[in-house]
Amino acid sequence: MKKISVSTAVIAALIAVIVGSSGFAAYKYLGTDRSMVGKEADRLGADPTMHSSQNDNVNVMLTRPADWRQIASEKLLLREDFAGIDGSTATIPITAELARQFCGASDTLHYYDKKNIHSYVSHNTTGTAYENLIFGRSNRIEAYDEINKKWDNIEKPVRLVFATPPSEDEYNTAKSQRVTLEAEPIALDGFVFITHKDNPVDSLTVQQIKDIYSGKITNWKDVGGRDEIIRAFQRTKNSGSQTAMEELVMQGEPMAEAPIAFVSAEMGALVESVAEYENESAAIGYTYYYYINNLYKNPDIKVINIDGISPENENLVTGSYPFTAAYYAVIRGDEPQDSVYRRVRDYMLSDEGQEIIRLAGYCPVKG
């Protein structure tokens, strides 16, 4: 038998490694399910290695504006820090824009895009966000683990909330837990009333809105519409929209009790309910202008002007639109002075931060 030299054996072994590795790579590549290409994260099957959208109240893709540019001059937030941010549905784009500015998040929904925007943002709606902040509960985002080659969860206690200001109940809850809340307004938005597009009523006065929701006006004909009973939809208590309705619009005047079928737990559900209510033009509901214009579009809905004024940015800034609400950045009073979340809260009030607010499509509080 011919003797094989050591060098020949080594060469043969190396060739075997090369062929084996290449074959393995080809096997894995050719075995990839190509039907997954282009699929969006929230439409995938129940594969536990995949993640789905965490923000189901948003039915349009979070895309950057055509004039998007990098504004942030320093990187204040790391990927894992976004797990500590919670908020309302209407403020999802604020967190999304911070993810773009600080972490280079992309706009795709594809689950194999390791920087897809939805994997940075996890807002649990206003009430839950405040509970998380007050009780120190964790929020969760997903990130791609490069070492183990799979999507994994990052969990952190909520330390920063973007939402409408805390309600009286929420302040009381915080007080009972010996927690103080520091809230700073960072953006303006219009609190709007919506109805079906076929409703002939285009404008209501402030008093008419109050009378509808206090039960004094019950028929559209009393406000210039058709002879139809008004179906006034509401949100659940302590939701951002309900708090705004009580404090900004009703201002202490009690609201009429709404039938359970007319109470929606989420903003998207309220919009769908108003759009699809069987009497179509008889329904009225309320939400935020930014939300209905940018995040949850429904072609069957229209926004009602108040006292003839529309909720455009210029009318918010001048105060001519009567129901101007603010979104706040809220932290706990015991948040350390050097904490990244306090720094981000303060940053949002800087010129750069307000420019980011403008870039995200909101009306800045400053200028």
Added chain:
Amino acid sequence: MNENKLRRGELTIKAAVILKLIGNALIALWTALSYSDMTDNLYRISRGGGQLPMIVGGIFADTLLTVLWLKNKSFHTIHVWLYILLYGLAFIGLLVDLMNLYGANALGAVVTAPILWAAGLIPFIVCGAGRRSRTKAMQGDDYGER
């Protein structure tokens, strides 16, 4: 003919071949690791795909040419020219692809890849030295031995 120098020359060529194949094996293993991830593969396919056949074909061709250095010096010569003129961009492109998927930024990958390509010239240089040594030994051109 100086037998010792001849043997030394051939050993040098073999060492160069082994060195080159070690480099190829590392590239093949790195490629296997990268392509083992379905998420990465779907990302590549979404961008048009088609890289793997070229990568595997390139590695196989390079390995074959390397082994053929042992048979005929012409293969070494051809391989050197191919590596310098043709491989440069392809190799750099492969390294940029592999590095980008591991989170390296584009600039880092573009700077690092040429350095690694240049390091890949070492086996060629070693083989060249072995060939010269062997040629001198076969010609008896070693200052005084005729």
